[in-house]
Amino acid sequence: MNPIELARARPGAPFTVTLDGRPVEALPGQTVAAALWAAGVTSWRSTRGAGRPRGVFCGIGVCFDCLVTVNGQANQRACLVPVRPGDVIVTQEGTGRDDD
Amino acid sequence: MTERPHLAVVGAGPAGLAGALAAAADGVRVTLLDAAEQAGGQFYRQPAAALGARRPQALHHQWRTWERLRDALDRHVGAGRVAHLADHHVWCVEGDSGAFTVYALRGPAQERGVAVSADAVLLATGGYERVLPFPGWTLPGVVTAGGAQAMLKGGLVLPGRTAVVAGTGPLLLPVATTLAAAGARVAALVESADPRALPRRAAALAAQPGKLAEGAWYAGQLLRHGVRTLTRHTVVEAHGTDRLEAVTVAALGRDGHPKTGGTRRIPCDTLAIGHGMLPHTDLAETLGCTLSGTDVRVDDEQRTDVPGVWAAGEATGIGGAALALAEGHIAGRSIAARLHGTAPDPRRWAAAARARTRSREFFAALDTLYSPPGGWPDLITDDTVVCRCEEITAGQVRTAVGTLGATDPRTVKLLTRAGMGWCQGRMCGPAVAGLAGCAFTPGRRPFARPVPLGVLAELPGQEPDGSAPAVADRH
Ligand SMILES: Cc1cc2nc3c(=O)[nH]c(=O)nc-3n(C[C@H](O)[C@H](O)[C@H](O)COP(=O)(O)OP(=O)(O)OC[C@H]3O[C@@H](n4cnc5c(N)ncnc54)[C@H](O)[C@@H]3O)c2cc1C
Ligand code: FES
Numbered sequence: 379m380n381p382i383e384l385a386r387a388r389p390g391a392p393f394t395v396t397l398d399g400r401p402v403e404a405l406p407g408q409t410v411a412a413a414l415w416a417a418g419v420t421s422w423r424s425t426r427g428a429g430r431p432r433g434v435f436c437g438i439g440v441c442f443d444c445l446v447t448v449n450g451q452a453n454q455r456a457c458l459v460p461v462r463p464g465d466v467i468v469t470q471e472g473t474g475r476d477d478d
Numbered sequence: 479m480t481e482r483p484h485l486a487v488v489g490a491g492p493a494g495l496a497g498a499l500a501a502a503a504d505g506v507r508v509t510l511l512d513a514a515e516q517a518g519g520q521f522y523r524q525p526a527a528a529l530g531a532r533r534p535q536a537l538h539h540q541w542r543t544w545e546r547l548r549d550a551l552d553r554h555v556g557a558g559r560v561a562h563l564a565d566h567h568v569w570c571v572e573g574d575s576g577a578f579t580v581y582a583l584r585g586p587a588q589e590r591g592v593a594v595s596a597d598a599v600l601l602a603t604g605g606y607e608r609v610l611p612f613p614g615w616t617l618p619g620v621v622t623a624g625g626a627q628a629m630l631k632g633g634l635v636l637p638g639r640t641a642v643v644a645g646t647g648p649l650l651l652p653v654a655t656t657l658a659a660a661g662a663r664v665a666a667l668v669e670s671a672d673p674r675a676l677p678r679r680a681a682a683l684a685a686q687p688g689k690l691a692e693g694a695w696y697a698g699q700l701l702r703h704g705v706r707t708l709t710r711h712t713v714v715e716a717h718g719t720d721r722l723e724a725v726t727v728a729a730l731g732r733d734g735h736p737k738t739g740g741t742r743r744i745p746c747d748t749l750a751i752g753h754g755m756l757p758h759t760d761l762a763e764t765l766g767c768t769l770s771g772t773d774v775r776v777d778d779e780q781r782t783d784v785p786g787v788w789a790a791g792e793a794t795g796i797g798g799a800a801l802a803l804a805e806g807h808i809a810g811r812s813i814a815a816r817l818h819g820t821a822p823d824p825r826r827w828a829a830a831a832r833a834r835t836r837s838r839e840f841f842a843a844l845d846t847l848y849s850p851p852g853g854w855p856d857l858i859t860d861d862t863v864v865c866r867c868e869e870i871t872a873g874q875v876r877t878a879v880g881t882l883g884a885t886d887p888r889t890v891k892l893l894t895r896a897g898m899g900w901c902q903g904r905m906c907g908p909a910v911a912g913l914a915g916c917a918f919t920p921g922r923r924p925f926a927r928p929v930p931l932g933v934l935a936e937l938p939g940q941e942p943d944g945s946a947p948a949v950a951d952r953h
Contacts, residue, residue: 379661381634385531407526412633420637420721421618427869431720433618434637435866435905437625438520439513440606442900443866451587457629458513459587460526 393463397422404461411437411444411456414467422446422456426472447474482507483817486580486596488568488761491519492799493791493806494602495547500810501600502559506817509594510551511566511582514632517551518544519604519791520624521799523631537631537656539692540799566592569927571599571761575785581937583927591933598786598813599765601774602806603758603926605792609645610753610854611872611909613862614716614725623653623752636662638747642725644668644713645752647848648798651696653750658703665744667705668727670712670851686840714741714857716749725749734852753850755796756908760926762789772920778831779822780809788813796845801837804830855912864913865906867899875913887911887921897921900928 382389390406397419404413411434414422421431423445435443437457444456449466452474483506487498490512498508510517516524522544525531535541554560566582573579580594607622609615621629621637623645629635640663643654654667673693700707708727714736715726729740759767762774767782769775773795780788790809791802807830815822824831858864860873878884878893887903887910890896896910897903903910903921911918 379659381537381630381636381660382529384533384536384660385525385529385634386533386536387525387634388530388532390528390530405529407528408633408635412629412635415629415633415635415637425869430616430869431618432616432866434621434625434629436606436622437628438606440901441866441905445900454587457625460515 395461395463395465395467397467398469402467404465408461409457410446410448410454410459410461410465410467413461414456422467423470423474424472429471445474446470483597484509484595485598485600485813485817486511486571486578486594487600487602488512488571488580489519489602489604489791489793490514490517490562490564491602491604491791491802492521492547493604493793493802493809494519494600495551496803496806497600497602497788497790497810497813498560498806499547499550499554500807501814501817502554502810504811504814504818506559506810506814508554508560509563509580509596510560511563511568511580511594513565513567515564517548517562517564519802520628521802522547523628525632525634529634531634536659539652543803563592563594567927568761569925569929571601571765571787574765574787578786583929583933588927589930589933591936598788598817600806600809600813601762601767601782601787601789601793602791602802602809603761603793604802605755605757605796606904607649607752608754608756608908609751609905610850610912611858611862611864611906612713612715612854613857613859614718614722615751616863616866617716617718617722618720619718619722619747620716620749620751623649623750624755626748626750627653627656630656630660636660636748637750638722639663640665640746641748641750642666642668642713642727642744642746643750644725644727645754646670646850647752647754648844649752649755650750651693651700653752654705655696655699655703657750658699658705662748664703664705665746666727667700667707668711668713669707669709670730671848672709673847674709675847686836689840712736712851712854712857713749713751717743722747722749730851730853734854735856736853754848755792756904756920757793757795758926759793759920760923762787762793763920763922764924764926769920772918776805778808778824779812780805781812795838795841797837797841801834801841804833804837808834858909858913864909865894865896865899865903867901867905868895868897870894870896870906872913875910879914884914886916887914887918890914891921
């Protein structure tokens with residue numbers, strides 16, 4: 379059993395996004411965080427200070443642990459942002475603005 | 479007033495939905511704003527429509543109630559009595575006595591501003607989970623219990639294959655059963671309280687046979703999925719380098735400290751953890767509503783002490799979906815009467831008032847049982863990060879308290895930056911207070927959400943009266 383089977387879901391056609399240039403398959407309707415979880419990825423950011431990996435913590439937009447860069451925009455909460463075909467997702471180091 | 483009076487409801491969970499429906503049925507025009515793409519809140523969180531779930535109820539309880547709420551909402555929306563503004567993040571509510579402006583952000587990046595004017599406001603913003611720190615709690619794979627539930631219900635995903643569900647509180651039961659039903663191996667449910675003490679303690683339980691049956695149902699589900707339950711146990715450490723690999727669990731003694739020799743290591747790639755819930759009170763505080771403890775204070779009609787502002791559901795105290803529904807219904811009825819200039823008749827919500835009393839008594843009893851073990855601050859090593867955003871450790875907080883003489887979280891914050899990061903202390907607040915040895919009080923935050931400067935710069939001075947559209951897109 380998996381969640382898709384449990385809810386007898388028939389998602390729309392999967393599409394591809396990239397995570398640091400690597401193709402990742404995503405389902406329409408999922409958030410960026412859900413798509414990354416489904417791909418087995420649980421961290422996509424390193425902290426400003428100690429450079430420690432982080433991903434989803436609260437899952438509902440409160441903790442800001444899941445920040446990620448999507449289509450060039452840094453500090454997006456992956457647990458809230460819907461994933462779209464062709465999204466360019468880049469793991470974020472520190473504030474994600476190091477290249478600015 | 480020629481037009482129908484207008485109510486803005488913030489939050490489309492059980493409380494906000496019940497409030498919106500009751501007010502709309504009594505002739506009020508309602509705008510329902512919620513950050514999520516679909517109505518339902520935390521309890522009735524739905525899989526995204528594009529996922530095409532044909533049996534979403536497999537992830538849910540009390541599906542009939544949800545169907546009733548959803549159908550009624552659809553009817554009111556169809557008839558133009560309720561406008562549901564999904565994907566609207568409210569960052570501030572301004573005004574008093576019959577003239578309010580609700581400011582929201584929308585769009586995937588939340589960069590566009592929207593303002594809604596209303597004659598009354600119902601705050602039904604729910605709550606979020608409290609997690610107390612312990613070594614390893616920042617490792618990827620450690621998530622809040624509710625967060626795991628939210629990602630599962632909304633995105634149909636699991637964080638890993640083998641989960642431990644831990645902490646304290648009634649939420650751990652649905653989380654463990656849902657994770658197991660969705661195919662995760664739940665290696666253990668670790669509860670620091672001893673729920674067997676409940677029947678002895680709480681007379682309020684007798685008044686809630688439904689709740690007891692619910693508890694028994696969960697117990698049966700856990701058995702069916704082979705989930706081992708460890709009560710009077712706590713997670714003392716999460717292990718791993720870049721990702722969670724195992725947790726160490728310890729048996730608790732009577733003093734709330736781990737017993738010596740009572741530890742075991744459980745391999746897992748997911749830890750779903752929670753230590754109870756905290757209400758969202760930012761909007762209420764900006765409006766000037768008085769809090770009692772961590773909860774928005776309300777009277778019998780669910781009115782706050784700011785005229786024109788009502789609050790319902792977990793914003794006014796943690797108590798589950800049934801209580802949220804009852805409070806929302808009462809608020810909606812009261813608002814409608816007040817906006818029509820009549821005195822509300824409490825007989826019109828007698829059943830909801832009885833449900834509210836029973837639920838509040840029940841949760842007050844649960845609260846005394848499901849409090850985190852007294853010894854929790856001692857389990858936090860000096861190098862454990864307490865403030866996740868600013869990476870402030872327990873050692874730094876202890877220095878601020880012990881050496882520099884800070885006696886309250888505000889001073890700790892100024893000395894260490896704990897609570898100054900993105901989440902504005904929502905995650906570390908209770909821990910900092912606990913380490914400083916004082917009671918937790920919510921920190922005042924000017925905005926409920928981060929607001930782009932561009933949106934602030936574009937704010938209008940005043941809404942033109944009467945003729946102004948209820949929803950003005952400010953972009
Ligand atoms: C992550 C999480 C998962 C949970 N899962 C379960 C569960 O599976 N089973 C269970 O029994 N209990 C669960 N709970 C407990 C749950 O909070 C209550 O049982 C119930 O949902 C409370 O109803 P409510 O209407 O008061 O609040 P909620 O259901 O929390 O609804 C509040 C709504 O307000 C919205 N909101 C809040 N602030 C803003 C804002 N500033 N702008 C716009 N919208 C806003 C939120 O998006 C949300 O939809 C969960 C709690 C959390 C935090
Ligand atoms: S996981 Fe907490 S904000 Fe996204």
